[in-house]
Amino acid sequence: MSLxxxxxxxxxxxxxxxxxxxxxxxxxxxxxxxxxxxVLLRNISAEVCQMCGEPQFTIPTTEKMMRMLHSKRNPDGVMLVPIYDMEAL
Ligand SMILES: [Zn+2]
Structure with a gap:
């Protein structure tokens, strides 16, 4: 018998x-x-590199992200993003 x-x-x-x-x-x-x-996409499934932390997305997830990016749906939240120009320092 083969093992x-x-x-x-x-x-x-x-x-x-x-x-x-x-x-x-x-x-x-x-x-x-x-x-x-x-746009901040919360709770999205990604393949994250354990060495450098770079995320990769599957094609269906990328399509979902693109649809959400161009959707007219009301956002689940809004945040203020301050901008600092480092060249001005
Ligand atoms: Zn990496």
Missing amino acids: TQIAPPRVAPILCECGGVCETRTINFTLRRSADTV
């Missing part, structure tokens, strides 16, 4: 450009909507 075991199918880990392995996490992510509007 060979067949490994259960596994999804290959998503790798970052830096070579680090990503893990699925829920994060907050900001995107620029226009020259003076930034």
